[in-house]
Amino acid sequence: MRRPLLALIALTLVAAACGDDAATTTTTVATTTTTVAATTTTTTVAETTTSAPTTTTTVAAFPVTVLGATVETEPQAIVSLSATHTEILYAVGAGDRVVATDLFSDFPAAAADTEKIDSFSLNVEAVADLDPDLVLLAFDPGDAVDGFAALGIPAVLFPAPTDLDAAFEQWLQVGALTGTTATAEGLVEAVRAEIADIQADLPRPDQAPTYYHELDPTLFTVTSETFVGAVYAAAGMENVADPADESGFGYPQLSAEFLLETDPDYVFLADSLCCDVTPASFAERPALGALTAVEEGRVIPLDDSVASRWGPRLVDFLRTVVVAVYPTAFGE
Amino acid sequence: MTTGGGVRRVPVVAVVATTGALVAAAAAGILIGPASLDPGPVLLEVLDRLPLVSVDSGLTTREAAIVWELRVPRVALGLLVGAVLAAAGGAYQGVFRNPLADPYLLGVAAGAGFGATIAIVSAGSTAALVPIAAFAGALGAVALTYALGGVGGGGRTGATLLLAGVAVAAFFTAAQTFLQQQNADTVRQVFAWILGRLSTAGWSEVRLLLPYAVLSIAVVLLHRRLLDVLAVGEEEAESLGVRASRVRLVVVLAATIGTAAAVAVSGLIGFVGIVVPHTIRLLWGSSYRVIIPISALAGAAFLVLADLVARTVLSPAEIPIGVVTAFVGGPFFAVVLRRSSRGWAL
Numbered sequence: 001m002r003r004p005l006l007a008l009i010a011l012t013l014v015a016a017a018c019g020d021d022a023a024t025t026t027t028t029v030a031t032t033t034t035t036v037a038a039t040t041t042t043t044t045v046a047e048t049t050t051s052a053p054t055t056t057t058t059v060a061a062f063p064v065t066v067l068g069a070t071v072e073t074e075p076q077a078i079v080s081l082s083a084t085h086t087e088i089l090y091a092v093g094a095g096d097r098v099v100a101t102d103l104f105s106d107f108p109a110a111a112a113d114t115e116k117i118d119s120f121s122l123n124v125e126a127v128a129d130l131d132p133d134l135v136l137l138a139f140d141p142g143d144a145v146d147g148f149a150a151l152g153i154p155a156v157l158f159p160a161p162t163d164l165d166a167a168f169e170q171w172l173q174v175g176a177l178t179g180t181t182a183t184a185e186g187l188v189e190a191v192r193a194e195i196a197d198i199q200a201d202l203p204r205p206d207q208a209p210t211y212y213h214e215l216d217p218t219l220f221t222v223t224s225e226t227f228v229g230a231v232y233a234a235a236g237m238e239n240v241a242d243p244a245d246e247s248g249f250g251y252p253q254l255s256a257e258f259l260l261e262t263d264p265d266y267v268f269l270a271d272s273l274c275c276d277v278t279p280a281s282f283a284e285r286p287a288l289g290a291l292t293a294v295e296e297g298r299v300i301p302l303d304d305s306v307a308s309r310w311g312p313r314l315v316d317f318l319r320t321v322v323v324a325v326y327p328t329a330f331g332e
Numbered sequence: 333m334t335t336g337g338g339v340r341r342v343p344v345v346a347v348v349a350t351t352g353a354l355v356a357a358a359a360a361g362i363l364i365g366p367a368s369l370d371p372g373p374v375l376l377e378v379l380d381r382l383p384l385v386s387v388d389s390g391l392t393t394r395e396a397a398i399v400w401e402l403r404v405p406r407v408a409l410g411l412l413v414g415a416v417l418a419a420a421g422g423a424y425q426g427v428f429r430n431p432l433a434d435p436y437l438l439g440v441a442a443g444a445g446f447g448a449t450i451a452i453v454s455a456g457s458t459a460a461l462v463p464i465a466a467f468a469g470a471l472g473a474v475a476l477t478y479a480l481g482g483v484g485g486g487g488r489t490g491a492t493l494l495l496a497g498v499a500v501a502a503f504f505t506a507a508q509t510f511l512q513q514q515n516a517d518t519v520r521q522v523f524a525w526i527l528g529r530l531s532t533a534g535w536s537e538v539r540l541l542l543p544y545a546v547l548s549i550a551v552v553l554l555h556r557r558l559l560d561v562l563a564v565g566e567e568e569a570e571s572l573g574v575r576a577s578r579v580r581l582v583v584v585l586a587a588t589i590g591t592a593a594a595v596a597v598s599g600l601i602g603f604v605g606i607v608v609p610h611t612i613r614l615l616w617g618s619s620y621r622v623i624i625p626i627s628a629l630a631g632a633a634f635l636v637l638a639d640l641v642a643r644t645v646l647s648p649a650e651i652p653i654g655v656v657t658a659f660v661g662g663p664f665f666a667v668v669l670r671r672s673s674r675g676w677a678l
Contacts (some may be wrong), residue, residue: 103516120516218524218532244649252649256532260398261367275521276456286534287401290394 061181066173069154074179075134079127081119082138085158086111087311088171089136091187094178100130107305107313124148134177160310162250163230167310168192187312194315195234203326208238212254212264212293213307214282216271219254226250227310228270235321240264256287266325267293270308272301300324342625346616350629354411357636361407364640366647367398374399405535410639411632412538412545413530413594414604418631420587421605422612422623423552426559427580427587428490435591435605438497438584442504443473444595449508449522453515462525463540463596469504470592474584476500490566490580530598530639530653537597548590549628555583559620602654604631604638607661611668634661 063072079100080086086105089098095110102119105111117127119139124147127135135148135155148155156177161167168188175184211232213222222228224239225248232239240262245252271277279299283289293299302320306313323330362378363371369391377389377399391399417435424433436442447469451462480496512519558579562569566576594601608631609623616622638656645651 118513118516120519121513216520216524246646246649255366255643255647255650256402257398257643258366258647260394260402263394274517285532286405287397290397290401 061176061179064176066177067156067158069149069156071134071154071177073133075132075154075177077130077132077134078178079117079130079132079135080105080111081117081122081127082136082158083107083305084138084309084311085136085170085174087309087313088174089178091312092171092175092178092180092184094174094180097178099132100127104305124151128153136174136177160250161227161230162225163227164195164234164314167227167230167314170310171312191312191315195318198315198318198322198330199234199236201329202236202322203329204236208236209265209325210238210240210262211266211268212240212259212262213268214271214277215251215308217275217277217285219256219259220251221254223250223252227314228307231314231318232321234318235325237266237321237325256285260287260291263292265293265298267291267299268307268321268324269299269301270304273304277301298324341619342622343616346612346622346626347629350626350633354629354633354636357633357640358407358411361410361636361640362399362403364644365398365403366643367395369395369398378404401534405538406530406533406639407636408538409533409541409598410530410636412541413598413601414608414631414633414635415628416541416545416548416590416594416631417601417604418608418627418634419549419552419624420591421631422609422620422627423555423559423583423587424605425609426563426620426623427583428494429563429565430490430494431610432606433494434602435587436501436595436600436602437494438477438588439473439500439504440470440588440591440595441600442501442508443476444470444592445522445526445600446504446508446511447472448525448596449511452521452525453511453518456518456521463537466525466596467592470595471588473500473504474588474592478581478584493580526599530601530642533598541593541597544589544593548586548593551586552583552590553624553628555579555586556620556624559583559624563618563620600654601635601657603657603661604635607657607665608634611665614668 062074063070065071075094076097077099078089078094078097080089080098081102083102083104083106086098086101087107089095090108090111095108098111098114100115100117101111102117104119105114105116115130117123119137120141122141122144124144128148128151132153135153137144137155137157138160140157145155145157156173158170158173161170168191171188172181172184175181175187213228213232215221221241221244222239223242223245224230224233225242225245229239229250240259241252241254244254244258267282269277269279269282278301279294279297282299283294288294300320302317306317306320319330363369363374373389373391373395376387377391377396379385380387380389381400381404389396420435421433424435424437425431427433428437444466447465447467448462450469451465455461477493477496477500480500481493508522512522558574561572561574562576562579569576569579591605609627612623612626612630616626635653635657638660639653641660642651642653642656645656
């Protein structure tokens, strides 16, 4: 039978599409050590003009090696096969050098207008035909990274981060890869400050509010050990799905019965766009109408893409969550 | 049609054993789950829901919902799907005189998958249209198989139908894959659908399936004597005055309608249609007067049990039920095959 194969594919896709991109292919990433260090000098050069004429601005930063891929000179034609990294590229100021993006890259608007590539059934040759000098991926459907390497195109495969620092680290890596380290560092600092601001006003109830974050109508969800879980943790919330994930995969599927027994205080629907789930349709599912969150009207629809990408909009995601949970402290 | 004579030939032990297994499986399915509820109140709650009975189970609203909105419909759906698939599998094996025949043989699965994909792509996975589209796709695929099987002009023999089924299934699978590729954003929902949905099922699915399940099993049951006649060979059956092609059409139609409805509400659940009828055949003989009714009972018990395993082994996570049916069914079947002194007779 072909069911086990289907199961495997589906699991991969669920995890992939949900976390925006793959959390499954972590084995391909050997180490996270990077060489951002080389680039940090660029911004300070201007102040010490008397020192040895090492370089002028951006040229000094290259070559750069990130996650095993080396970029020799500043990339001028970038292909992003990950919606998250498309958002990061534009945020760090490298957007004008993006020539093609994957089908899910819909933000910012400029990215939606670039040439489109299907990152799930990736054709390496079609991407190579665009003559890119940097390819960013968050999911490798097969041997794409090896394929790009064979063609001499630097391709960086980013893992799904499991906390906020790992997400910020990727912003810096994208900055280093595109010669925009200063902007990337500024961005990380600004977002850290924004998060700190939100947390400063955060009420700290004795009992942390619990939540269930729905990825799709078959009750796939996230645990604390994912970037999404980290955002809720930043809002002082507790995940109900953690005991359901013995393997540590991060994206377990729950049963309705488990959900009823744990009875989370809040339900967040990150499948409102993909699957047309609304608080009303959620309540109509068998038995789920008996959840406290449904009875108390604490089922909150989210923008799927904002709630699944670890780009700069994660702070918008965090704000949506805290406004929903503490309307008096944060609402207008 | 006189079928009364056949009933007595069903071994009593077979009826008792399978009925007992079914009752035990259903009770376990209702009593056991990730939420730890005491057996007493759970049984009282089920009793309370029966007509004319009113008792206080002492369960909270939430616990009562777990029992009546989740566990009971799930057991009911597993029972119906298992019975339909096992009876349909037995019927297909009889009609085609082929031990490898299963309910998905003539393209039901591929057709249902294609229909569901069209509906999901155009209307979203929550649309009420999805099971209807899957049902229509399944019937359409089998109709195409039937039409294609007669193209050769040599009449629809079992062999030409099987080959046509292979071609149609391949075609619909390819069409579905293409459609999916063109709509990558819905790929998740399509796979979730294919993987089976017993886990999210409620009473609405049971209501959808019930009429088709009853119709399908009843028609197949009424033809069980004719299946025995067909088993001696097509020409021999004709010489006995049985029109093989007509019997085949009716039985295949009935089995297909049941299977299509089962697939439409529960996704693809493999192996039940093969392992259950063969196990019954090996245990209690190769007469379809025994195989069809006992397979339906055993299939119901088997699927309810498989579902119980699927949702308890890794609790609170769940394993797709098709994995369990194949994983548990395969070795069990091997043991039955080995123990059987009757050998392989069809």
